[in-house]
Amino acid sequence: xKQVAFGEENRDLSPREQLLxxxxxxxxxxxxxxxxxxxxxxxxxxxxxxxxxxxxxEMKNVMNMSKSNMSYGVRSLMASKMVTKLEEKRERKxxxxxxxxxFQTFKNFFGMKLQREIDVMRQALDxxxxxxxxxxxxxxxxxxxxxxxxxxxxxxxxAIQYYDWLQQFVDELGEDNxxxxxxRS
Numbered sequence: 001x002k003q004v005a006f007g008e009e010n011r012d013l014s015p016r017e018q019l020l021x022x023x024x025x026x027x028x029x030x031x032x033x034x035x036x037x038x039x040x041x042x043x044x045x046x047x048x049x050x051x052x053x054x055x056x057x058e059m060k061n062v063m064n065m066s067k068s069n070m071s072y073g074v075r076s077l078m079a080s081k082m083v084t085k086l087e088e089k090r091e092r093k094x095x096x097x098x099x100x101x102x103f104q105t106f107k108n109f110f111g112m113k114l115q116r117e118i119d120v121m122r123q124a125l126d127x128x129x130x131x132x133x134x135x136x137x138x139x140x141x142x143x144x145x146x147x148x149x150x151x152x153x154x155x156x157x158x159a160i161q162y163y164d165w166l167q168q169f170v171d172e173l174g175e176d177n178x179x180x181x182x183x184r185s
Contacts, residue, residue, distance in 0.1 A: 024046055036080070055090055111174055133153065
């Protein structure tokens with residue numbers, strides 16, 4: 001693609017680039033639905049179709065963003081394993097490549113998000129459950145409070161079952177138990 005800022009007029013874009021703009025926008029909207037920054041979704045979409053590694057400077061020019069915002073966006077995409085920093089350089093500048101396998105992108109992005117949810121909730125459960133159990137067994141806990149604690153413990157037991165299931169899902173997702181790339185069969 002030409003080094004054209006994303007917001008510039010379509011007249012500067014090739015027919016192919018004009019056709020890809022709605023796809024890039026759809027990728028950005030989809031990522032936005034799942035909590036990723038819309039601009040970073042645009043960057044991912046542009047890099048996806050660019051089909052070559054890019055430098056931060058090239059990305060900055062294409063996206064018409066400040067270098068600090070671009071750097072933050074690339075770090076965010078790297079954290080999700082949607083972009084990787086390559087060993088090689090171009091004119092002493094770091095090169096970044098995008099993950100183009102949607103199955104892998106899904107696994108990386110959602111696996112990371114779901115594991116973070118599991119970790120946060122398990123940590124809270126590990127703290128709260130023993131405390132509630134302590135209140136249930138304490139001799140000075142009023143009966144009404146004890147009953148509330150028992151109901152809370154029942155709800156939290158259900159949460160534990162859910163997070164056990166979710167952990168199993170994340171583990172299986174990482175082991176490629178869900179995706180079969182029909183192109184490689």
